[in-house]
Amino acid sequence: MLHPVRCFHFLISCCLFQRFPPPSAPPANMFGTVPGYEGMAAAAGGGGYLPPPMPLQPVAPPQPSPEPEDWSIPSLSEDDARDAFKDYASSHCCYNKGPASDGVITKMEPYDTYRYRLETYTESRSTEWATKPHEGEPADFYTQTAPRPWEVPATAPNLFTNHTEEIRVPYTSSVKDCNSCHSTGTMPCDECHGDGSKVCWVCNGSGKRGEESCTQCDASGKERCDKCDSRGTKECETCKGKRQLLTYIQLKVEWTNNVEDHVVRQDSGLEADDLRSVTGKELFQNNQYLLYPLLGFPNPAISEASEKMVREHQSKYAQNARILQQRQTVELIPITKVKYKWKSDSHKYYVYGNERTVDCDKYPATCCCVIQ
Ligand SMILES: *[C@@H]1O[C@H](CO)[C@@H](O)[C@H](O)[C@H]1NC(C)=O
Ligand SMILES: *[C@@H]1O[C@H](CO)[C@@H](O)[C@H](O)[C@H]1NC(C)=O
Numbered sequence: 434m435l436h437p438v439r440c441f442h443f444l445i446s447c448c449l450f451q452r453f454p455p456p457s458a459p460p461a462n463m464f465g466t467v468p469g470y471e472g473m474a475a476a477a478g479g480g481g482y483l484p485p486p487m488p489l490q491p492v493a494p495p496q497p498s499p500e501p502e503d504w505s506i507p508s509l510s511e512d513d514a515r516d517a518f519k520d521y522a523s524s525h526c527c528y529n530k531g532p533a534s535d536g537v538i539t540k541m542e543p544y545d546t547y548r549y550r551l552e553t554y555t556e557s558r559s560t561e562w563a564t565k566p567h568e569g570e571p572a573d574f575y576t577q578t579a580p581r582p583w584e585v586p587a588t589a590p591n592l593f594t595n596h597t598e599e600i601r602v603p604y605t606s607s608v609k610d611c612n613s614c615h616s617t618g619t620m621p622c623d624e625c626h627g628d629g630s631k632v633c634w635v636c637n638g639s640g641k642r643g644e645e646s647c648t649q650c651d652a653s654g655k656e657r658c659d660k661c662d663s664r665g666t667k668e669c670e671t672c673k674g675k676r677q678l679l680t681y682i683q684l685k686v687e688w689t690n691n692v693e694d695h696v697v698r699q700d701s702g703l704e705a706d707d708l709r710s711v712t713g714k715e716l717f718q719n720n721q722y723l724l725y726p727l728l729g730f731p732n733p734a735i736s737e738a739s740e741k742m743v744r745e746h747q748s749k750y751a752q753n754a755r756i757l758q759q760r761q762t763v764e765l766i767p768i769t770k771v772k773y774k775w776k777s778d779s780h781k782y783y784v785y786g787n788e789r790t791v792d793c794d795k796y797p798a799t800c801c802c803v804i805q
């Protein structure tokens with residue numbers, strides 16, 4: 434059986450030559466039309482995002498649902514809950530330690546829940562005309578046919594990591610004179626307007642102070658310009674002193690990991706957003722080119738979320754990008770709601786995640802804040 438990724442590359446090379454934007458007016462200030470880049474509008478500064486060369490089809494066969502092995506997580510002990518609460522109280526400078534160390538735990542309720550995470554790793558490509566100081570690069574415009582945007586080789590970073598690369602497309606470079614400095618490589622100094630000297634600040638250019646001659650400027654009335662070292666000029670910012678510019682098509686390649694989570698609803702009172710920062714026990718993970726949804730998971734809400742999200746990601750991200758890989762993960766996140774008594778009043782807090790993060794919206798004793 435063909436490996437799906439290899440099969441995909443094979444198809445790309447066959448389809449490349451038909452799937453680029455239709456020809457349109459070439460950029461006004463350019464020298465013609467580069468095959469494969471015809472849609473680039475000079476006014477807009479570039480061709481924008483380019484659709485990948487072929488539509489994608491999920492190729493993965495259905496896979497057996499994971500076997501529940503050891504999917505339980507031990508419940509939190511009272512000691513651990515109290516320790517987590519004490520750490521929490523001592524990390525807030527204005528929290529009195531009393532409630533955390535003297536509070537009496539009356540009830541501990543588990544609300545462990547599942548989180549499904551889908552990651553879709555994509556590569557997208559866009560082009561624009563770019564200019565840089567000419568530093569000896571060959572003017573290779575049209576010496577050969579330029580590779581089309583998706584033919585330019587670019588090495589992907591590690592899977593599931595964001596990265597951007599800008600590549601000068603071969604055979605699109607030309608050299609032109611720098612207009613900003615009329616190819617001199619220099620511009621007049623802002624400070625002295627090209628004179629190389631300024632009016633003496635002591636005598637205002639007269640060379641005298643009353644009857645005496647000015648000692649600051651030795652009676653010259655002038656002072657050297659520090660900004661340009663008295664040269665009167667500075668380096669041209671456009672060409673960085675190189676006098677010429679290289680104009681070329683720049684290809685921007687962006688690798689993006691698009692992450693989406695679904696947390697199964699639970700009734701503890703803790704919000705799904707609160708769980709974003711914590712990790713849970715990983716129950717299942719797989720990755721491949723295009724995922725097949727995780728069907729038959731013991732918790733049906735996970736299977737539903739997987740089916741919906743896999744379908745949405747595959748249609749959404751294949752529009753303007755090429756999907757390189759997908760990964761799905763199911764975690765069981767421990768949540769414990771702890772009720773306790775302190776000074777005859779009842780209060781509660783939550784301990785959740787592998788990190789034993791504590792959430793407590795109303796801590797009963799703070800020294801510098803008023804409790805309403
Ligand atoms: C990668 O980029 C995506 C989209 O911009 C963003 O949502 C995600 O947080 C980024 N990942 C990292 C690790 O920065
Ligand atoms: C120099 O000119 C400034 C303002 O133009 C003035 O305030 C100052 O008094 C002048 N100094 C001398 C020495 O003439």
Ligand SMILES: [Zn+2]
Binds near residue numbers: 622625628658659
């Ligand atoms: Zn100057």
Ligand SMILES: [Zn+2]
Binds near residue numbers: 636649652653
């Ligand atoms: Zn002077």
Ligand SMILES: [Zn+2]
Binds near residue numbers: 613615616669675676
């Ligand atoms: Zn210049």
